[in-house]
Amino acid sequence: MRFSYTIAAVACAAISLAAGAVRAQGTPPQGVRLGLNYALGTKPGVLVLPIDSAGPDSVRAILQRDIDYDDRATVVALDDAGARALMPASGDRFNYPLFAKLGIVAIVRPQRSLTGLTLTMYDVASRKRIQTGNFALPEGDNTPAWRLALHTAADDVERWIFGTRGSAATRILYSAADKQIWEMDSDGANPRKLTSVTLAMSPAWHPSGRTFVFTGFTPRGSQVAVYDFATNDIHWRSATVRGLNITPAFSPSGNTIAYANGADRGTDIMIADAAGEAEARRITVGKGSDNTSPSFSPDGRQIVFMSGRAGHPEVYTMDSDGTNPQILTEFTYGESSYRASPDWSPDGRQIAYESRINGDFQIMTIDLRDRATKQFTSEGENEDPAWAPDGRHLVFSSTRSGPRQLWVLDTESGRMRQLTRAAGARLPAWSPLLKP
Amino acid sequence: MYRNLAVVLAAAVSAVLLPACHKPPVPLAPAPASVNSDSVDRARADSIAQAEAARRAQVADSLRGLRNENGAGEDAIQVIAATIYYDYDRAELTDDARALLLAKARAMQALPATRVRITGHTDNRGASEYNLALGLRRAAEAKAFLVANGADASHIEISSMGEEQPAVQGDSEEAWAKNRRAEFTPLSGSEAQ
Numbered sequence: 001m002r003f004s005y006t007i008a009a010v011a012c013a014a015i016s017l018a019a020g021a022v023r024a025q026g027t028p029p030q031g032v033r034l035g036l037n038y039a040l041g042t043k044p045g046v047l048v049l050p051i052d053s054a055g056p057d058s059v060r061a062i063l064q065r066d067i068d069y070d071d072r073a074t075v076v077a078l079d080d081a082g083a084r085a086l087m088p089a090s091g092d093r094f095n096y097p098l099f100a101k102l103g104i105v106a107i108v109r110p111q112r113s114l115t116g117l118t119l120t121m122y123d124v125a126s127r128k129r130i131q132t133g134n135f136a137l138p139e140g141d142n143t144p145a146w147r148l149a150l151h152t153a154a155d156d157v158e159r160w161i162f163g164t165r166g167s168a169a170t171r172i173l174y175s176a177a178d179k180q181i182w183e184m185d186s187d188g189a190n191p192r193k194l195t196s197v198t199l200a201m202s203p204a205w206h207p208s209g210r211t212f213v214f215t216g217f218t219p220r221g222s223q224v225a226v227y228d229f230a231t232n233d234i235h236w237r238s239a240t241v242r243g244l245n246i247t248p249a250f251s252p253s254g255n256t257i258a259y260a261n262g263a264d265r266g267t268d269i270m271i272a273d274a275a276g277e278a279e280a281r282r283i284t285v286g287k288g289s290d291n292t293s294p295s296f297s298p299d300g301r302q303i304v305f306m307s308g309r310a311g312h313p314e315v316y317t318m319d320s321d322g323t324n325p326q327i328l329t330e331f332t333y334g335e336s337s338y339r340a341s342p343d344w345s346p347d348g349r350q351i352a353y354e355s356r357i358n359g360d361f362q363i364m365t366i367d368l369r370d371r372a373t374k375q376f377t378s379e380g381e382n383e384d385p386a387w388a389p390d391g392r393h394l395v396f397s398s399t400r401s402g403p404r405q406l407w408v409l410d411t412e413s414g415r416m417r418q419l420t421r422a423a424g425a426r427l428p429a430w431s432p433l434l435k436p
Numbered sequence: 437m438y439r440n441l442a443v444v445l446a447a448a449v450s451a452v453l454l455p456a457c458h459k460p461p462v463p464l465a466p467a468p469a470s471v472n473s474d475s476v477d478r479a480r481a482d483s484i485a486q487a488e489a490a491r492r493a494q495v496a497d498s499l500r501g502l503r504n505e506n507g508a509g510e511d512a513i514q515v516i517a518a519t520i521y522y523d524y525d526r527a528e529l530t531d532d533a534r535a536l537l538l539a540k541a542r543a544m545q546a547l548p549a550t551r552v553r554i555t556g557h558t559d560n561r562g563a564s565e566y567n568l569a570l571g572l573r574r575a576a577e578a579k580a581f582l583v584a585n586g587a588d589a590s591h592i593e594i595s596s597m598g599e600e601q602p603a604v605q606g607d608s609e610e611a612w613a614k615n616r617r618a619e620f621t622p623l624s625g626s627e628a629q
Contacts (some may be wrong), residue, residue, distance in 0.1 A: 092623055179600070202565055221595055222568070244572050244596055247565045260569065264576045264594065267569035290569035306566060312525075313566055338525070340563035354563065363561075385564065426564065 036106055036161055043074040044161065049087060050080045051110045058142065059117065059150065065187055066154030066168035069417065071392070071410040073161060076104050085249050092120070096127040097289055108157055118297035119153055120280060121160050131160040136436070144190045149436035151186065167390040170431045173203035173212055174397075174406055177424025181227070186388075186430075188419045194227060195234065203227075203429045204249045212429070213248040213257055224248045224259055224272075237276055247293045250274065251300050251320070258283075258294040258303060258320075267320070269294050269305055283322025295344045295351075296320065304328065304342040304351050315342045315353050315366075329373075330354070339364075341384050345391045352385035352394055363396050365411065371398030376409055384407075388430045395419060397426040512543035513622055516552055519603075520578060522616040525562065527573040529581055537578060540620070541585035548588070551623040554578050556596045557603070559612035564599055571596030578618050593623075 028111075038044035048064050050432055060080075068075045078086070088094055088248075092109070099107060107122040116137030135153040138145045151168035158166030161385040168186050176182045176193070181200045197216035205212050211228050224237040224245050237245075237257075243260030249368045251258065254274060261270045261280070266288040272280035284291045289309040296303055297320075304317050310327065314337065318325040328351065329339045338356035345351065354361045361375045363385050380400035387394055394409045403423030409416050419425075518540070520533040529537065544550050556571030556578075575594035583589045602615045 199597075199599075243594075244568060246568050262569055262572040262596065264579065265575070267572060288573075290566060290573060292566050292569050293563070306563070308566075308569075313563070338562065340566050 005036045036121075036130065038105040043072060045076045045103040046108060046157075046161070047078065047083065047086075047099070047102075047104045049107065049109045050083050051112060055085060059339075062147065062150050062187070063108065063110065063154050063157070066166060067153055067157065069168065069408070070154075070158050070166040070189060070390075071413055071415060072158065072166075073106075074103075075101060082257075092122065092129060094122060094127075095301050096124050106161060116149065119157060120159065133160075133205045138436075144185070145436065147185060147189060150432060152436050155433070164286075164390070165433065167287045167388045167393065167430075167433060167435050169436070170389060171434060172395055172406070172419065172428050172430050173205065173214075174425045174428040175201050175203065176419070177422065181212075182425075184420070188421070191420070191422070194232070197225070197234065200429055203246050205429055205431050206250050207252055207254045207432055209432050209434045213250060213259075215246050215248060215259075222246055224257065226274075237272070241280075249294050249296060251296050252298055253300055258296065260290075260292040260294070262290075267291055269303070271320070271322075273308045281327075284318070284325070285322075293341055295340040295342055297344050298346055298348045302344075304344050306340050306342060306353075312336055313338050313340050315339050315351065329355070330371070345384050345387050346389055349391075352387060354383045354385060363394065363409065374411075376411065376414060382407075384427050386428050386430050389432050393430075395428040395430050397428065449450070471621060489619050512546050513550070515539050515543045516547075516550060516622055517620050519619050521613065522557070522574055522618070524612070524616065525570070527556075527577045529577055533578070534581065537581045538585055541582045541587045544582065544587040544591070551591045551593075553621045553623055554592060554594045555619045555621065557601060557615055557617050557619065558599045560599045560602065560607070560613040561612065562599075568596050568598035568600075573597045574616075574618050 009356055036044070046067055048060050048067070051059050064075050067073050086098070094107060104124055107124065109120045109122070109399050110118070111118045113134060115134065117135045119133050119135065120129055121131040122128065133153065133156050133164060135149060137149050140146055148169055155166040158164070170186045171183050172186060173181055173183050179199045179201070180193050180197070181195040181203045182191055182193050195214070195216065199217040201215050201241050202311045203214040210230065211226050213224060213226050215222050215224055220234065221243045222245055226235045226237065228235065241261065243265050244267065244298070246260050246262070248257050248259035257274050259270055259272070260267050261282070266286045266401050267290045268282050269284040269291050270280040270282050270284045272278070284305070284307070286307065286309055289307055291305055291307045291309070294303045294305045301320055302317055304315060306313050307316050310331070314327055315329045316325055317328050331337045340354050342351050342353040350365045351368065352363065352365050355364045357375070361383050362378060362379050362380045364373055365376070366373045377398065377400070380398055382396055382398045382400070385394045385396040394410055395406055396409060397404050398407045400407070401418065404426055405423065406419040406425045407416050408419050518536055519534050521530065522533070523530060544552070554575040556574035558567040558571050563569070572594060575596060579589070579592045579594050582592060599615070602611070603617065604611045604614045
C-alpha cells in the first residue's frame with residue numbers, strides 16, 4: 001500500500017515538476033553552502049511539506065509563495081496528497097534517494113508548536129536534518145501580524161539555504177487611485193488605507209519601518225507629513241515654508257529628510273532636521289530649473305535626484321551637502337531624453353530609474369562602477385521603481401496589463417509578478433525588513 | 437482690452453480650424469469626458485469633477501466679491517480668470533498665452549486691489565512627481581510675465597497640481613493639450629495670505 005502510494009506520488013510529482021528541476025540519475029552535483037548541497041548557479045529545488053498537525057494549511061501556501069517570490073529557489077510543486085505520500089509514517093527517516101530523483105535539494109517541514117511554528121530543514125544530499133527554528137505566531141490566523149511572523153520564518157529559510165535573508169517580511173506603501181497612501185504586504189495581502197488627506201503622494205519609509213514621510217495638499221500648499229504606525233497619527237511638518245513641498249525621503253540615519261521645495265525661482269532640494277527643529281537648508285542651485293525626487297546612498301554621503309537643469313529631465317548625483325553635482329545618465333546633446341524617479345539600491349551599487357524610450361517609460365538600472373545600463377521592461381508605461389531591501393527586486397507601476405498596477409521585478413532573472421489588483425496604484429516604496 | 441481678447445480668441449479659432457498650423461490648438465470648450473466602465477476610474481472622475489465644480493464655485497464667489505468691491509470691471513475679472521495653455525513638457529509661454537497674459541496684466545492694473553492665484557497643471561505623461569514641479573514652473577513663468585508687464589508681484593501667488601487635476605480625462609493629444617494649462621483664481625481679501 002505504502003509502495004503504490006509512493007509510485008503514484010512520484011508520477012504525479014514528475015508531471016508537476018519543472019523539467020529543469022529534475023536531475024539525471026538523482027546524483028546531487030557537488031557544491032556546498034552552509035550545510036546544504038546544491039549546484040551553484042542553479043535554483044535548488046525546495047519542497048515544503050504539508051503541516052502535519054492541526055493548523056491552517058495556508059501556512060504551507062504562504063511559505064511556498066514567499067520562497068517562490070524570493071526567486072532564488074525552485075518550489076517543487078506537489079499538491080498536499082502528493083507531498084503527504086512522500087512523508088515518513090513517523091519521525092524523519094525520509095526516502096532521500098526518491099527526493100533526489102525529484103530534484104529536491106532541501107525539505108522544509110513545518111510543524112505547529114505550543115508557541116507557534118517549528119520549521120525543520122533537511123539536506124537531501126547528506127540525508128541530514130541541518131536546521132531547526134522556532135517562530136512565535138500571534139493569536140489569530142491570517143491577521144497582518146500573524147502573516148508577518150510567517151513571512152519572517154520564510155525569510156529565515158532563505159537564510160538557511162543561501163546565507164542571506166529573504167525580504168518577505170516587508171510591506172509596500174503606495175498612492176492608490178483614491179489619492180491616499182495605502183499599505184500592503186510584500187505578497188499583495190492585506191491592502192489597507194492609511195491616510196485621509198487631500199492628494200497624498202510620494203510615501204518614503206523611515207529606516208526603522210516605524211514611520212514614513214509623504215506629501216499632502218493643505219491650505220498652505222503641498223506639505224511634508226510624517227505618519228506614525230504606533231499611533232496612526234499624521235504629523236504635518238509645519239516648519240516647511242508655504243508652497244510646493246514634494247518628494248520627501250529619509251536619510252539612512254533617519255535624522256534628516258530631503259525633499260523638493262518649489263517657488264518662483266524653480267524647485268530645489270532641501271535638507272531638514274527630521275525632528276523639525278532646525279530651519280531647512282537649500283542644497284541645490286537649480287537656477288530656475290526643477291530638481292526633485294532625492295534618494296540617499298546607503299552610507300548617507302550622497303543623494304541621487306532628478307533635474308531639468310540641462311533642458312530635459314536627467315538623473316544626477318551630489319554629495320549630501322549639495323556639493324559636487326554630477327550628471328549620472330549620459331545623454332546625447334540635442335536628444336530629448338527624459339529620465340526620472342531615481343532610487344539608490346540598498347547595496348549602494350546601482351540606481352534604478354525610469355527612462356523614456358520610443359515615447360514610453362521603461363524601468364532601467366545603472367551600475368555605479370562602469371555606468372552600464374540595463375532595461376527591464378518594454379511593454380506599456382513602467383514608472384516609479386523602488387528597491388526591495390534585498391537589492392534584487394524592484395516594485396514599480398505599470399500599464400502592461402491595462403490600467404496602472406504595481407508589479408514586482410526580479411532584476412536577476414527578469415521575472416515579473418503583478419502585486420496589486422486595483423487600478424491606479426503608483427509611487428510605491430518598499431519597507432526595510434520588519435520585525436514581527 | 438476687449439479688442440485684445442477678441443484678437444486672442446480669433447487666433448485661437450484659426451488655430452483650431454487650421455490643422456496644419458504648427459502651434460497646438462487652443463481649446464475653446466471642453467470635450468465630454470470619456471466614461472470608463474471601470475468603477476475605480478469612474479470614482480476618480482467623479483472626485484475630479486467635484487473638485488472642478490468646487491473650484492468653479494470658488495471662482496464664481498470670488499468674482500461676485502470682487503464685483504461688489506469694485507462695482508465695475510466684471511469683464512476685466514473674466515479676462516484675469518481665463519486659462520492659458522502650454523506645449524508638451526515646456527513651461528515657456530506660447531504666443532497665444534503671452535497675448536492673453538498681456539490682457540490680464542492690463543486688467544490687473546485697472547483693478548489694483550485684485551489678487552490672483554495661478555495654478556499650473558500638466559498632462560498625465562512624464563513622472564507625476566516631477567510634473568508637480570513642472571506645473572509650478574508654468575505658473576511661475578506666467579507670474580513673471582504679468583509682473584514684467586506691470587502687475588503687482590505681491591498680489592500673485594503660484595501653486596501647482598501637476599497632473600493630479602486634469603481638466604478632461606483621456607490619453608489623446610486633444611485631452612493632453614487641454615490639461616497643459618495654468619488656471620487663474622481671483623482671490624478675495626480673506627483668501628490672500
